[in-house]
Amino acid sequence: MATVPTVPPGDVRATDASPADASPADARPTGAHPAGTHPAGTQPTGAHPTAATSTSAAATRHVPGASAHRTAVVWVPDWPVVAAMRAAEVPAQQPAAVHDGRRIVASSAPARSQGIRRGMRLRTAQECCPELELLPVDDARDTRDFEPVAVAVETLVAGLEIARPGLILLPALGASRYHGSEEELARRLVETVAERTGHESQVGIADGILASLLAARTALLLPPGQTAQFLATHPLDALLHAATSPDAVDETRELVHLWTRLGLRTLADLSALAEADVHTRFGERGRWAHRMARGADLRPPARRRLEPDIGVETALDPPVERVDTAAFVARSLAEDLYALVLERSVTCSRLRISAHTESGLALSRTWRTDDGALGGLSAARITDRVRWQLEGWLSATGVRGEGDPEPSPLVRLAITAEGVVAAGAQQGRLWGAASGDELRARRVTERVQGILGGDGVLSATLQGGRSARDQVHLVPWGDTHPAPRALDRPWPGQLPQPAPATVPAEPADVTLLDAQGEPVLVNVRLATSGEPAVLVTASGRHRVTGWAGPWPLAERWWGETAQRRVYVQVVLDDDTALLLACTGGQWTCEALYD
Numbered sequence: 001m002a003t004v005p006t007v008p009p010g011d012v013r014a015t016d017a018s019p020a021d022a023s024p025a026d027a028r029p030t031g032a033h034p035a036g037t038h039p040a041g042t043q044p045t046g047a048h049p050t051a052a053t054s055t056s057a058a059a060t061r062h063v064p065g066a067s068a069h070r071t072a073v074v075w076v077p078d079w080p081v082v083a084a085m086r087a088a089e090v091p092a093q094q095p096a097a098v099h100d101g102r103r104i105v106a107s108s109a110p111a112r113s114q115g116i117r118r119g120m121r122l123r124t125a126q127e128c129c130p131e132l133e134l135l136p137v138d139d140a141r142d143t144r145d146f147e148p149v150a151v152a153v154e155t156l157v158a159g160l161e162i163a164r165p166g167l168i169l170l171p172a173l174g175a176s177r178y179h180g181s182e183e184e185l186a187r188r189l190v191e192t193v194a195e196r197t198g199h200e201s202q203v204g205i206a207d208g209i210l211a212s213l214l215a216a217r218t219a220l221l222l223p224p225g226q227t228a229q230f231l232a233t234h235p236l237d238a239l240l241h242a243a244t245s246p247d248a249v250d251e252t253r254e255l256v257h258l259w260t261r262l263g264l265r266t267l268a269d270l271s272a273l274a275e276a277d278v279h280t281r282f283g284e285r286g287r288w289a290h291r292m293a294r295g296a297d298l299r300p301p302a303r304r305r306l307e308p309d310i311g312v313e314t315a316l317d318p319p320v321e322r323v324d325t326a327a328f329v330a331r332s333l334a335e336d337l338y339a340l341v342l343e344r345s346v347t348c349s350r351l352r353i354s355a356h357t358e359s360g361l362a363l364s365r366t367w368r369t370d371d372g373a374l375g376g377l378s379a380a381r382i383t384d385r386v387r388w389q390l391e392g393w394l395s396a397t398g399v400r401g402e403g404d405p406e407p408s409p410l411v412r413l414a415i416t417a418e419g420v421v422a423a424g425a426q427q428g429r430l431w432g433a434a435s436g437d438e439l440r441a442r443r444v445t446e447r448v449q450g451i452l453g454g455d456g457v458l459s460a461t462l463q464g465g466r467s468a469r470d471q472v473h474l475v476p477w478g479d480t481h482p483a484p485r486a487l488d489r490p491w492p493g494q495l496p497q498p499a500p501a502t503v504p505a506e507p508a509d510v511t512l513l514d515a516q517g518e519p520v521l522v523n524v525r526l527a528t529s530g531e532p533a534v535l536v537t538a539s540g541r542h543r544v545t546g547w548a549g550p551w552p553l554a555e556r557w558w559g560e561t562a563q564r565r566v567y568v569q570v571v572l573d574d575d576t577a578l579l580l581a582c583t584g585g586q587w588t589c590e591a592l593y594d
Contacts, residue, residue, distance in 0.1 A: 069297050070224065072172040072182075072205045074153055074189055075216040076146075079166025080106040082199065083145040084135035096133040097125060105137050142166070152196040156188055163244045169212070172205050182221050206230065208295040213241045227295035232268035236260060239267075242292050251285045267293040310344070312336045313414030319358045321409035323394050327387040333415050334382035341417060349419035351382065353389045357408035365389050386415060464489050467553065467565070468500050468579060468591040469507075495551060495567060500579050500591030507588035511536040512544075512568075512580060522550055522566045522582055532570055535578075537589070546571040550582075569593075 076082065080098045085108070090096050095111035097104045104125050107116040114129035125132055142165035153160055153168055156179070160170040172182060179185040186203040193201040204215030206222035211230055215222050222230055231238075236256045243249040264270055270278075270293040279287040291297070312333045320326045341347065354364045394410070448457055463473040463483030473483045512520040514530030521529040532544045549568035566582045567590070577593035 070172040071212040072170050073212040073216040074168040074201055076166045076199050076201045078108055080142050081108045083142045090133050094133050095129050098135050098137050100137045148197050152193050208297050210242045210292040231295055234267050239289050309416050309418050310340050311416035316411050319409035319411045323390050326390045330386035331383045335379045337415050338379040346420050348417035352416040353386055354414040355410045356412040358411050359408040468503050472503055501594040502592040507590050510587050510589050512587045543573040544570050545573055
């Protein structure tokens with residue numbers, strides 16, 4: 001049985017980890033295991049919490065309007081580095097750091113012992129530690145690999161909030177009462193995470209999010225009422241630990257630098273100012289920082305409620321090959337599913353319809369629900385969706401591509417509600433619920449998609465790219481998968497804004513002439529042979545009243561698919577604005593502007 005050490009009454013200790021040297025992602029106390037894991041068969045050293053007690057009535061300062069919730073924090077130190085090292089199979093003792101291509105984002109304890117710090121340039125970091133293992137940043141990997149830790153915590157506490165990969169917030173009052181005490185809760189959290197995932201973790205409990213975050217860095221259990229005294233001596237950059245997004249970190253860092261130049265040094269200095277004055281001068285981020293410095297919370301931790309998928313299914317004996325017979329069975333399944341949804345007071349964002357045919361083929365299609373509320377999901381609408389899908393699978397009139405299997409009788413039918421959340425938990429629309437016309441149009445589109453198949457109805461979304469055509473990504477209607485090329489990545493050579501409004505399916509050949517009637521050409525130095533004056537299209541000749549460009553674009557010049565293209569924007573005499581492209585001397589109309 002592990003024991004929880006105690007400290008003398010009134011001894012409220014502050015963390016010695018300074019955000020100036022370690023970011024919220026990679027800071028950890030000295031002496032912790034370098035890779036965030038502990039040897040097999042042993043418990044993490046120094047991971048159990050220290051209970052700080054105090055009976056001093058003067059330790060707490062009353063602040064009007066301030067409120068703090070008893071919060072527990074489970075912190076896995078150096079998580080971005082831990083996840084990257086595990087994925088790359090890097091030894092725990094090897095100095096390692098995660099980078100974004102330019103600077104260090106997070107570093108392990110062995111790397112920090114060699115002088116590696118967050119924000120360092122890669123060249124500088126390699127000069128400080130030549131044996132440094134550089135690993136690429138991957139937010140998706142960090143989030144995915146942290147899920148087992150969250151699941152392990154959820155075996156002890158029903159609701160939690162993942163502030164960022166590596167950091168979990170959870171309400172402590174109910175959980176500590178259930179497990180007997182805060183010390184027992186913290187001990188069980190540390191041991192459960194270690195046993196189920198092999199990761200070292202630390203737990204801190206305090207009043208308020210910032211105090212609990214800082215307490216977790218020294219495995220401290222702060223008694224109720226001690227938050228103000230505990231936070232008072234911390235430097236202003238301790239606020240960085242409570243910023244959970246890159247933008248929030250940058251905004252908070254700018255504020256901390258400004259306040260430091262103005263003479264503020266500690267959280268006590270900031271909290272001594274009037275909240276209204278801070279809000280007026282420094283905006284919403286300043287108000288957030290002021291409340292954090294006081295030990296107050298803007299809200300309690302948001303509990304993550306994991307709802308399992310709800311499914312119903314039935315065997316079809318004898319096999320069904322008629323749509324009306326299968327729809328009759330589907331109505332019974334739809335009513336059963338809707339009753340389960342109502343009974344559990346949940347709703348779903350997707351419906352998966354699955355079937356098995358007599359020939360052994362497994363069919364599955366996922367449909368998006370109309371609304372985020374129960375009114376958008378009814379037994380009748382579920383039945384309609386299943387019937388439409390069955391028409392596409394069983395009807396010989398369905399549109400089928402080459403190589404698609406012939407219709408076959410069904411032997412099993414199932415309906416599953418996916419993306420289940422508590423009723424009312426989904427965000428409503430800015431301008432209210434969808435109109436009846438919109439819902440009817442959506443139902444018609446879904447029915448057509450059920451007949452034609454998932455790829456029969458496509459919608460256009462934006463993706464990363466350089467030309468207007470490259471930025472269009474067609475996906476099946478209702479598909480929520482992200483585009484293959486990210487929009488927020490740099491795209492050198494991308495056309496300037498504004499973007500065109502319409503991109504035709506195929507570019508149309510045109511002829512661009514100068515004032516003398518000669519074709520406009522672009523030489524290797526990107527100089528035009530003359531100013532565009534006339535554009536000849538399939539509809540006739542149009543006078544060019546304005547133009548801009550040219551903009552060159554050379555793609556994959558090193559490979560066999562190399563392509564060199566020049567773009568020009570033109571405005572015609574009828575106020576039509578076009579985007580033209582010249583490839584190999586031939587002009588084409590690529591897009592139209594509004």
